[in-house]
Amino acid sequence: MYSKNLSERLLKAREMSKFTQTEVSKETGLNRNNISRYETGDREPDVETIGVLAEFYGVSIDWLFGLGTQGTRPNYDHI
16 A cells, blocks of 8 residues: 555656656666656665655655655645
């Protein structure tokens, strides 16, 4: 359940921020192929990576896991 939420929310956060996977990779230092795998659910990011992505997208870790609507910036829950 949480893995599915995580992959869907990572994709949603990236799309709403209007960044490409390549741009996220350049800005965060994460491997672009891994970003793709996180978004499809083929691979799960480690705790450090989840933190990096949450901070980069300006969302809470809770939101990434589908646990709440608070702490998101911008508020992606209306979509």
